[in-house]
Amino acid sequence: MFYRESGQLKSSYIADQAMFPIAQDRWFVIGVLAVAFLVAPFFINEYWANAILLPFLVYALAALGLNILTGYCGQVSLGTGAFMAVGAYASFKLVGFFPELNFLIVLALSGVVTAAVGMIFGLPSLRIKGFYLAVATLAAQFFLVWMFNKVGWFYDYNLTGMITVRPIDFFGIRITGPEATPAAKYLFTLTVVAVLALSAKNIVRGRIGREWMAIRDMDIAAELIGIRPLQAKLSAFAVSSFYVGVAGALYFAVYLGSVEPVEAFDINQSFYVLFIIIIGGLGSVLGAFLGAAFIVLVPILLKNIMVGGMGFDSGMAGHVEILLMGLLIIFFLIVEPHGLARLWQIAKEKLRLWPFPH
Amino acid sequence: MAFDIFLLEVIISGLMTGVMYALVALGFVLIFKASGIFNFAQGVMALFAALALYDFLAEDGWFFAVFGFTLPVWLAIPATGLIMVVLAWVIERTVLRFMVKQNEIILFMATIGLAFVLEGLGDILFGSDVKPLDIGIPQGASDWLLDNFNLYIEQLEIFAAGTAAVLVVVLAIFFQRTRIGRALRAVADDHQAALSVGVSLDKIWVIVWSVSGIVALVAGIMWGSKSGVQFSLSLIALKALPVLILGGFTSVPGAIVGGLIIGVGEKLAEVYIGPMVGGAIENWFAYMLALAFLLFRPQGLFGERIIERV
Amino acid sequence: MTDEQTNETLLEVDAISLSFGGVHALVDVSFDIRKGEVRSIIGPNGAGKSSMLNVINGFYHPQEGTITYQGQARKQMRPHDAAAGGIARTFQNIALFKGMSTLDNIMTGRNTHMSKSLFWQALRIGPAQREEIENREFVEHVIDFLEIQSIRKTPVGRLPYGLQKRVELGRALAAEPTLLLLDEPMAGMNLEEKEDMSRFILETNDEFGTTIALIEHDMGVVMDISDRVVVLDYGRKIAEGTPEEVRANQDVIDAYLGVSHD
Amino acid sequence: MGNSLELQGDTFPQLLLQRLKHDAERPAMREKAYGIWQTWTLGELCEESFALAAGLADLGFARNDTLVIIGDNRPRLYGSMIAAQALGGVPVPAYQDSVAEEIQYVVDHAEARFIIAENQEQVDKALEIKEQCPRVAFVIYCDPKGLRKYDPQVVMDIQTVMARGRELLKADPDKVNAEIQKGKSSDTSIILYTSGTTGRPKGVVLSHENLLVTARNTNAFDGITAEEEVLAYLPMAWVGDNVFSFAMGFVAGFCVNCPESTNTVAQDLREIGPTFYFAPPRVFESVLTSVMIRMKDAGRLKRSLFDHFMKVAKKTGVALMDGQSVPAWDRFHYWLGELLVYGPLKNTLGLSRVRVAYTAGEAIGPEIFEFYRSLGINLKQLYGQTEATVFITMQPDGVVRSESVGTPPPGVEVRIEENGEVVYRSPGVFKEYFKNPEATAETKTSDNWVHTGDAGYFDDEGHLRIIDRAKDVGKLNDSSMFAPKFLENKLKFFPEIKEVVTFGDQRDFVTAFINIDLDAVGNWAERNNVAYASYQELAAHPEVYALVQGCIEQVNQSLAQDSHLSSSQIRRFLILHKELDPDDGELTRTRKVRRRIINERYGDLIEALFDGRTNCFVSTEVMFEDGRQGQIEADLEIRDAAVSQEPSRAAA
Numbered sequence A: 001m002f003y004r005e006s007g008q009l010k011s012s013y014i015a016d017q018a019m020f021p022i023a024q025d026r027w028f029v030i031g032v033l034a035v036a037f038l039v040a041p042f043f044i045n046e047y048w049a050n051a052i053l054l055p056f057l058v059y060a061l062a063a064l065g066l067n068i069l070t071g072y073c074g075q076v077s078l079g080t081g082a083f084m085a086v087g088a089y090a091s092f093k094l095v096g097f098f099p100e101l102n103f104l105i106v107l108a109l110s111g112v113v114t115a116a117v118g119m120i121f122g123l124p125s126l127r128i129k130g131f132y133l134a135v136a137t138l139a140a141q142f143f144l145v146w147m148f149n150k151v152g153w154f155y156d157y158n159l160t161g162m163i164t165v166r167p168i169d170f171f172g173i174r175i176t177g178p179e180a181t182p183a184a185k186y187l188f189t190l191t192v193v194a195v196l197a198l199s200a201k202n203i204v205r206g207r208i209g210r211e212w213m214a215i216r217d218m219d220i221a222a223e224l225i226g227i228r229p230l231q232a233k234l235s236a237f238a239v240s241s242f243y244v245g246v247a248g249a250l251y252f253a254v255y256l257g258s259v260e261p262v263e264a265f266d267i268n269q270s271f272y273v274l275f276i277i278i279i280g281g282l283g284s285v286l287g288a289f290l291g292a293a294f295i296v297l298v299p300i301l302l303k304n305i306m307v308g309g310m311g312f313d314s315g316m317a318g319h320v321e322i323l324l325m326g327l328l329i330i331f332f333l334i335v336e337p338h339g340l341a342r343l344w345q346i347a348k349e350k351l352r353l354w355p356f357p358h
Numbered sequence B: 001m002a003f004d005i006f007l008l009e010v011i012i013s014g015l016m017t018g019v020m021y022a023l024v025a026l027g028f029v030l031i032f033k034a035s036g037i038f039n040f041a042q043g044v045m046a047l048f049a050a051l052a053l054y055d056f057l058a059e060d061g062w063f064f065a066v067f068g069f070t071l072p073v074w075l076a077i078p079a080t081g082l083i084m085v086v087l088a089w090v091i092e093r094t095v096l097r098f099m100v101k102q103n104e105i106i107l108f109m110a111t112i113g114l115a116f117v118l119e120g121l122g123d124i125l126f127g128s129d130v131k132p133l134d135i136g137i138p139q140g141a142s143d144w145l146l147d148n149f150n151l152y153i154e155q156l157e158i159f160a161a162g163t164a165a166v167l168v169v170v171l172a173i174f175f176q177r178t179r180i181g182r183a184l185r186a187v188a189d190d191h192q193a194a195l196s197v198g199v200s201l202d203k204i205w206v207i208v209w210s211v212s213g214i215v216a217l218v219a220g221i222m223w224g225s226k227s228g229v230q231f232s233l234s235l236i237a238l239k240a241l242p243v244l245i246l247g248g249f250t251s252v253p254g255a256i257v258g259g260l261i262i263g264v265g266e267k268l269a270e271v272y273i274g275p276m277v278g279g280a281i282e283n284w285f286a287y288m289l290a291l292a293f294l295l296f297r298p299q300g301l302f303g304e305r306i307i308e309r310v
Numbered sequence C: 001m002t003d004e005q006t007n008e009t010l011l012e013v014d015a016i017s018l019s020f021g022g023v024h025a026l027v028d029v030s031f032d033i034r035k036g037e038v039r040s041i042i043g044p045n046g047a048g049k050s051s052m053l054n055v056i057n058g059f060y061h062p063q064e065g066t067i068t069y070q071g072q073a074r075k076q077m078r079p080h081d082a083a084a085g086g087i088a089r090t091f092q093n094i095a096l097f098k099g100m101s102t103l104d105n106i107m108t109g110r111n112t113h114m115s116k117s118l119f120w121q122a123l124r125i126g127p128a129q130r131e132e133i134e135n136r137e138f139v140e141h142v143i144d145f146l147e148i149q150s151i152r153k154t155p156v157g158r159l160p161y162g163l164q165k166r167v168e169l170g171r172a173l174a175a176e177p178t179l180l181l182l183d184e185p186m187a188g189m190n191l192e193e194k195e196d197m198s199r200f201i202l203e204t205n206d207e208f209g210t211t212i213a214l215i216e217h218d219m220g221v222v223m224d225i226s227d228r229v230v231v232l233d234y235g236r237k238i239a240e241g242t243p244e245e246v247r248a249n250q251d252v253i254d255a256y257l258g259v260s261h262d
Numbered sequence D: 001m002g003n004s005l006e007l008q009g010d011t012f013p014q015l016l017l018q019r020l021k022h023d024a025e026r027p028a029m030r031e032k033a034y035g036i037w038q039t040w041t042l043g044e045l046c047e048e049s050f051a052l053a054a055g056l057a058d059l060g061f062a063r064n065d066t067l068v069i070i071g072d073n074r075p076r077l078y079g080s081m082i083a084a085q086a087l088g089g090v091p092v093p094a095y096q097d098s099v100a101e102e103i104q105y106v107v108d109h110a111e112a113r114f115i116i117a118e119n120q121e122q123v124d125k126a127l128e129i130k131e132q133c134p135r136v137a138f139v140i141y142c143d144p145k146g147l148r149k150y151d152p153q154v155v156m157d158i159q160t161v162m163a164r165g166r167e168l169l170k171a172d173p174d175k176v177n178a179e180i181q182k183g184k185s186s187d188t189s190i191i192l193y194t195s196g197t198t199g200r201p202k203g204v205v206l207s208h209e210n211l212l213v214t215a216r217n218t219n220a221f222d223g224i225t226a227e228e229e230v231l232a233y234l235p236m237a238w239v240g241d242n243v244f245s246f247a248m249g250f251v252a253g254f255c256v257n258c259p260e261s262t263n264t265v266a267q268d269l270r271e272i273g274p275t276f277y278f279a280p281p282r283v284f285e286s287v288l289t290s291v292m293i294r295m296k297d298a299g300r301l302k303r304s305l306f307d308h309f310m311k312v313a314k315k316t317g318v319a320l321m322d323g324q325s326v327p328a329w330d331r332f333h334y335w336l337g338e339l340l341v342y343g344p345l346k347n348t349l350g351l352s353r354v355r356v357a358y359t360a361g362e363a364i365g366p367e368i369f370e371f372y373r374s375l376g377i378n379l380k381q382l383y384g385q386t387e388a389t390v391f392i393t394m395q396p397d398g399v400v401r402s403e404s405v406g407t408p409p410p411g412v413e414v415r416i417e418e419n420g421e422v423v424y425r426s427p428g429v430f431k432e433y434f435k436n437p438e439a440t441a442e443t444k445t446s447d448n449w450v451h452t453g454d455a456g457y458f459d460d461e462g463h464l465r466i467i468d469r470a471k472d473v474g475k476l477n478d479s480s481m482f483a484p485k486f487l488e489n490k491l492k493f494f495p496e497i498k499e500v501v502t503f504g505d506q507r508d509f510v511t512a513f514i515n516i517d518l519d520a521v522g523n524w525a526e527r528n529n530v531a532y533a534s535y536q537e538l539a540a541h542p543e544v545y546a547l548v549q550g551c552i553e554q555v556n557q558s559l560a561q562d563s564h565l566s567s568s569q570i571r572r573f574l575i576l577h578k579e580l581d582p583d584d585g586e587l588t589r590t591r592k593v594r595r596r597i598i599n600e601r602y603g604d605l606i607e608a609l610f611d612g613r614t615n616c617f618v619s620t621e622v623m624f625e626d627g628r629q630g631q632i633e634a635d636l637e638i639r640d641a642a643v644s645q646e647p648s649r650a651a652a
Helices: A023-043 A046-072 A080-097 A103-126 A130-150 A182-205 A207-217 A219-224 A229-256 A267-280 A285-309 A314-335 A339-353 B002-035 B042-057 B062-067 B073-094 B104-126 B143-149 B155-177 B179-189 B191-197 B201-227 B231-247 B252-272 B282-296 C049-056 C079-084 C102-108 C118-123 C126-145 C161-174 C191-207 C219-225 C243-248 C250-257 D012-023 D042-058 D075-086 D100-109 D120-130 D158-171 D175-181 D208-222 D239-252 D262-272 D281-296 D300-321 D328-349 D366-374 D437-443 D484-492 D518-527 D535-540 D542-560 D595-601 D603-611
Strands: C009-020 C023-034 C038-042 C064-069 C072-074 C087-089 C179-183 C211-215 C228-233 C236-241 D027-033 D036-041 D066-070 D090-094 D114-117 D138-141 D155-157 D188-194 D202-207 D229-231 D255-258 D276-278 D356-359 D379-385 D390-394 D413-416 D421-425 D450-458 D464-469 D497-503 D510-516 D570-575 D615-623 D629-640
Touching: A023 A182, A046 A080, A046 A182, A046 A207, A046 A229, A046 A267, A046 A285, A080 A103, A080 A130, A080 A229, A080 A267, A103 A130, A103 A182, A103 A229, A103 B282, A130 A267, A130 B104, A130 B231, A130 B282, A182 A207, A182 A229, A182 A285, A182 C118, A207 A219, A207 A229, A207 C102, A207 C118, A219 A229, A219 C079, A267 A285, A267 A314, A267 A339, A267 B104, A285 A314, A285 A339, A314 B104, B002 B042, B002 B155, B002 B179, B002 B201, B002 B231, B002 B252, B042 B062, B042 B073, B042 B104, B042 B201, B042 B231, B073 B201, B104 B231, B155 B179, B155 B201, B155 B252, B179 B201, B201 B231, B231 B252, B231 B282, B252 B282, C009 C049, C009 C211, C023 C049, C023 C064, C023 C211, C023 C228, C038 C049, C038 C191, C038 C219, C049 C179, C049 C211, C079 C087, C087 C161, C102 C126, C102 C161, C118 C126, C126 C161, C126 C191, C161 C179, C161 C191, C191 C211, C191 C219, C219 C243, C228 C243, C228 C250, C236 C243, C236 C250, C243 C250, D012 D042, D012 D075, D012 D175, D012 D208, D012 D239, D027 D042, D027 D075, D027 D262, D036 D042, D036 D075, D042 D075, D042 D158, D042 D175, D066 D075, D066 D100, D066 D120, D075 D090, D075 D175, D075 D239, D075 D255, D090 D100, D100 D120, D114 D120, D120 D138, D138 D158, D155 D158, D158 D175, D188 D208, D188 D239, D202 D208, D202 D239, D208 D239, D208 D390, D229 D239, D229 D262, D229 D276, D239 D255, D239 D276, D239 D390, D262 D328, D281 D300, D281 D328, D281 D366, D300 D328, D300 D366, D366 D379, D413 D450, D437 D450, D464 D484, D484 D497, D484 D510, D484 D542, D497 D603, D510 D518, D510 D542, D510 D603, D518 D535, D518 D542, D535 D542, D535 D629, D542 D570, D542 D629, D570 D603, D595 D603, D603 D615, D603 D629
Parallel strands: C023 C236, C038 C211, C038 C228, C087 C179, C179 C211, D027 D255, D066 D090, D066 D114, D090 D188, D114 D138, D138 D155, D229 D255, D276 D356, D356 D379, D510 D570
Antiparallel strands: C009 C023, C009 C064, C064 C072, C228 C236, D027 D036, D188 D202, D379 D390, D413 D421, D421 D450, D450 D464, D497 D510, D570 D629, D615 D629
């Protein structure tokens, strides 16, 4: 209905292959980014940043990473939590070694470290597939978290076993720790997430993205037309882990400030991110954001209704929340297993054809 | 000589634990074989069963609150079994039948959702505090073994291993000898074939989930007796996963042998490697073991080599 | 047959034997494929035809024999080397990437011609953008050649069977193959679709000088479009020659034509 | 051009040379190919055309040579027209779906030595006729697919010819320009072969002046500017395409877009979103049908939304379109409809940007016409023919009717002859029929008046109405016009009526034979509990008579609105006892009434219609489906139908 596409002709391949070929989509995305960058920072407060926007952005980024691996390349991973931990600890150690290093570079290096670790744990994917691989990634989950918990070097032999972020300035603006303003934390995270999301969109539309999807859809055929499974799968593990690692670093350094590995990066964290991409939609960049919004907002909503509205004690509310999340996940999988992104896709198709039904 | 005794103790203890792993893995294999579903909720089912059983036995449970008395153990166990059957039926009615045509990853995800539901439900109904479960299994080391062979082995472990072994045998007989068992095996190969045997698919699913529910109950009893009924009980599912990759998702003997290997390997590592690296390696060692194994034999212990075709 | 056809050998299969755990799929099979010809491999079901193609492009590794491709002798091919060396193929059971559009499927065929790094692709400017557009242009010519413009952006899963087969051919052609292996390109097609497919195969051979090796069940089609035919039965070569020669061969008649297979 | 600069130039190539000075970078043509709209700027188009001209000249193409062009709408084919004109030659486009035989006639008659063919399909046709047309020396193709093995001495790639041309132009840059400068406005611009209903096609010769003046006038009439987008999808051999796409395009400077193929036109239309659009009535009709069919599958909410707002459109849309004043509430209601239904609907159809749309060629159903206008699409009718360079009458904005075809635009004079035939004189009047002076003399008078062969009249508003072919029109005894086909078509708009034969030539009044439609009337009978056993019984049923009488009286009422037609009201009718049947010789195979046979067979019935009898016995020989001959007998009732009086409005 709102799609008025008549007259949007493409006279070059660049225009035809643009990220958002339909003008209305383009304007919508630009509008959202404009609001996110130019309007939201003026209204943000501690609660919005810590309860909603920062977790939303960080989980969206982690989900984006997992979606690259699972949604685009078809390799199920249950080790996301551990890879986030790698990113977190990498950034912690890097800041420790090079306190003057620009935090963007720290983030990038944390991502690279995580990518390397991801590739190592991705190696079995060449021999094993499906659930076997999923279970194998649990090895990474348990081993890495154990390692961060046991090996003192990682947490600087701190007695609590926790890591706490140092105050970091980014071009003179404090972005970590309690002194950083919510707006600064938010804007920094938003910038990183936006740039990485657009890059992901580019990657999945290009040669490498097609290789991943080919492997996902039919690995034997992909191999026989000249795609190297080794390269494709490992690149998916690497890129995916890079994103997850950066997300982990942001999770630790900007969002939480200090973490304890067993709690912050346990297997539930892996499931959490997996839920995001299932509910958001496998194989969709948009899906990572929709899923993250859903997963972050619904519990808040539930808690507000139950504790605020119905007067549950918070322990009971926690139990009910777990129950309801489970039900929601099952409901979603039954009704639309391809997630919110697919729902949006369908709605969009309908709007483009409106008033026609097909 | 003392060293050898110690080693033997470790191995036997490993075998005992292995049998318990095998028991949980068996629950997975049953469902996977018959429905292609990798049931992540298996562990939570064990927790749920243990919680229900506790409720029948304890005086701070719902059952006592409603009826004013508790059930004896011999009645509480079948009652819990009944609850697991009802649960299986509810799961089939509300979840599985709507997902027949979905791909396996989606089904897998659904069982994670199911695990959340059961966990939430268990917490709401029975509370999240640790509950001791005592159904009269003897505690402490076996004096007889200690006296005659100088072996220190928990009686509970012996009892658990024995029960598990019995259950495995019963299941094997169920699968090999009964009509429904044969139908279940048929369904693993071909849904159509199963239908032609005259058993409807939803019925098969209810049966298979009931059976794995009862397996979960047994596992719940054993682990619950050992360390109390609490949330961490559901994590035994995670213990069983390496067993599965080792033994193969569809192989009953694989689950048993795999369970034993993992049990022994883990105990050995815990005793001999653990102290060197700071302990608590049982969380991941089994996985690493299975993974290393897989790299050399991707199809698992009992899986057949797949010839890929195009 | 193209004008460029010479007697130069493009690929030679020499004494290939292949077995799976005691089952002999191919036994001592030898033949050659000349540059620019349309070479058919025929035989009853289970004769080992698909196995032969799988050996040629490196998916199966024969226990015995050598494959000489473009003058290079190998004990066995690796799929990627085969693809990089200009061997492309289609599959008996359509093996398209179901989640992708027609255009993206065919673009995957350009894979071996693309090399720009992840970094440039993430930015999608400069070299990666140029590379993408150059290859898109090539793919558009393939789309035009196969007359599938109207389904360019349709997810392949939604296409009817005949068109899926055509898209698969497109994916193979996009690789600019020297040798094109077609595994039953016309299986399950109606008459009109078969005619279209024959036309595309011949035009490919004609316009681009692509050497074609194909497996086909439809004897009429094979006889019409092949330059030379090799006949397999129970994994062994039983005859070889021009369509006329093969048609007249008594062994072939016994093994294949005379016996009613599917 | 986009500015007020008055363009000079007597021929199209001269015009283009002028325009190149300002507009070289403007997109002139686009073609959907290889997935995107490949664009030719005016500079590129001219460069290619002039290179082609030089190449053609090298092959021996000389002044007054003809260049036959066969293919779908393609920028290069339009370019080849420019190339031919640049050299003083004449492009002769042929219908691309013609069979070889038809092409052969054109090629032979036009004495063409050069053929430009779009692709292998057309090249094959050209080669097929080459034996019969020995003059043909070269066949030049645009799309090389499948043509590699053809004889390169005869069949050549347009790129090769252009490359040769470019070489020659490098040596002598003025080669083509010099030829262009020699052009005069009276030179032949194009020869268009019209497929006459009878006899061989005639080659209509149009001069540059015809086309240039007509294009300028029309652009001014509808305010066509360089900003238009136009989709060129109708055959290049049709005068309309040459005027709308080629002449008006180059004069106004707008961009002309060629669709990818005939089966992607709908999609391409949507992508382009033309602002100036022409389509024959059947296209509008089939689009409307598909809209209705697609809406049938819509959910209930959407359906009722659609139905509701279509009603609103019907009530308000046309009035808004015609600039009448509409109450504010209705205006808002329509605006809401535009937001929710019309806007998106027009957009999906690709018609949302249409500023001016025309239809012509045959009568368009009033409901269809109103449908588009009520959506806010400025659809208008025009009346024209090849010989007039299209335009004879056009509907100006704001006075648009479905039943008439408008007034003569500036520069055109129209007159009605004694026998009702429409004749006209205009700057677009063709030079001659190529090599056919007799036909030219028959059609065109010495002072340039052209006979259209159509009968019509100017209605009370002063708008031309076309009613029939002139030769079919008769006269009633009161000397008023009797147009049988017009009346019959009006009646046939009712679904219950399948065939009609009207009588009135040399009579006092008009009468009619009616054939009911068995499906429609049978349905009606079922719903109204009318029992019947046979067609004959149903046809004779008094209630069916009443039904048909109702239809006739409705038509009479509408005829009474128009002073020219009010005496053509049908006074008496009967319903035939059998269906008129091609097997019995009563209809042609294309279901046209054979009046002579009807007059012979049913003479008595016709007399009965006029002599006042109330019934009449008839016995007819029929051929049954199994081939047996038989007799059908019946006593048919003859009824009077009420005649309406002229309304007072018409008297004013």
